[in-house]
Amino acid sequence: MAQNEAPASGVKARLAGKVALISGGAGGCGEAASRLFAEEGAKVVIVDRQGAAARDVADSINKSGGTALGVEADVSDKKAVDAAVARALAAYGTIDVLFNHAGTIIVKPFLETTEDEWDWLMAVNVKSMFLMCKAVLPSMLKAGKGSIINTSSISAVTATPLEVLYCTTKGAVHQLSRALAVEYRDQGIRVNAVCPGFIRTAHGMREVTELSAQGIDASEAAMKAMQGRMCEPIEVAQAALFLASDESSFVNGSHIFVDNTFTAI
Helix, strand or coil, rough: CCCCCCCCCCCCCCCCCCCCECCCCCCHHHHHHHHHHHEEEEEEEEEECHHHHHHHHHHHHHHHHCCCEEEEEECHHHHHHHHHHHHHHHCCCCCCEECCCCCCCCCHHHHHHHHHHHHHHHHHHHHHHHHHHHHHHHHHHHHHHEEEEEECHHHHHHCCCCCCHHHHHHHHHHHHHHHHHHHHHCCCCEEHHHECCECHHHHHHHHHHHHCCCCCCHHHHHHHHCCCEEHHHHHHHHHHHHCHHHHCCCCCCCCEEEEECCHHH
């Protein structure tokens, strides 16, 4: 189904009646997910530190017949997270799906990284998910159901030179997802991680450029050998859609790799 195209007559949208909050939802895979989830019937809350971009994506969804709200927030800040979740609940009454997608990367030699960089990347990539889950889980528990999807990475299990900090954060996201799933399974909450390979986004292309500049082979030939081609944002969004939908009702505590065999080779 093309983006912004309504489901065919008689076909039930996969997220019909659900409210989905997406952090980092104004760009890259997050934006792809915001649009796709809306197409599939969800009311979407787009939370992004780029507030204007979040509102623009929401406006585009609304003009196309969907329902969306753009909210500016730094998801590594508790007050901002709590305020964003409060706005979502005030607007739509509940949150059925939380897609923790916001994140970033540092590419540099380990011995040149600073304590401040460590603290910052941990805050953006891991603490943000801790804060979001803490803020959203009470409403899910009250409803007795919910799906949380965290964006991890191939870097959680496959180390890349010059990305020690990033790999560490994604390893933490892997285990955060699994542990939350175990703790809340019997209360109707599912928690899974989606784990992309190299993606054709601004973030992904910056990673490739910075690795190449420091002597790591991230050429087109190397990418072809590792995963065949670059992953497209919509392909990550489609994996997240499956985990958000009731189609994955018995998928819990899992890590879904969207990497075209990168981690299988």
